[in-house]
Amino acid sequence: MTLTDESIDRQSAVPYYQQMAHLLEQEITDGRIARGDRLPSENDLCVKYGLSRATVRQGLQHMESRGTAQRIPNRGYFAATPAEETGWVIQGKEGFLENALTHQNRAVSTTVLRAGTATLPEPVCQSLEIPTGTIGFELVRVRSLDGTPAVYSTNFSPPAVTPVLASATEVLAGQASLSELLAHAGFTLGGAARTVRALHPSPEIAKALEISTSHPVLCIRSTSWTPAGQRYDVYETWVRSDVIPLEVNVSTVDLGPTR
DSSP states (O other), X not given: OOTTOSXXXXXXXXXXXXXXXXXXXXXXXXXXXXXXXXXXOHHHHHHHHTOOHHHHHHHHXXXXXXXXXXXXXXXXXXXXXXXXXXXXXXXXXXXXXXXXXXXXXXOEEEEEEEEEEEEOOHHHHHHHTOOTTOEEEEEEEEEEETTEEEEEEEEEEOTTTHHHHHTOHHHHTTOSOHHHHHHHTTOOOOEEEEEEXXXXXXXXXXXHHTSOTTSOEEEEEEEEEOTTOOEEEEXXXXXXXXXXXXXXXXXXXXOOOOO
């Protein structure tokens, strides 16, 4: 699906609410919906895109988190311009490439530093619930925003995922999304445990991010599992929050099923 499509791609691995949000954002970008104009009602969007009310509501909230829509109580949602500080929504399903300021037309590039089979560290094996000393797949990348190094990340995958990554030419070249690749291969995100701490980077990480080792950096550690509970990814990501801020959105609304 491309952003110029006018309908939901039912075969795409991209969640319906994200597709709907992208379509509405394209209308705003193209001027078909002027900034400040009221967006179509939930009922109208349900009919237009053939989606449930819960999915439409999630799409509108997704736009609000991205800064492309503003909710006014008792009036609805209105087209808006993203705030400059909009960043990476770390509790969302998307990876950095999918939601780190791409809606602001800022350039995100990826450099793969290392990729291949490796003996997984003991803590990673524990997180993946596999035997110590297991050989899996390691992927180390630096992501830059407008040419400035912003994120250093290492993904560790268990043997079940290794064949998927070993043959992923575009991902290994830094030209495609790891999250989308895994979803297409059947490893969809059912849940994740993530922690964030401010730590001093190693010399390797500091050099890649063009900072000093004495410069504290936000370190995110995450373990992901499928809806069936299969653990398939452990990552450690170091983020220069002076380049890309992290976002955490809080909602008390029960969204229900998303598809």
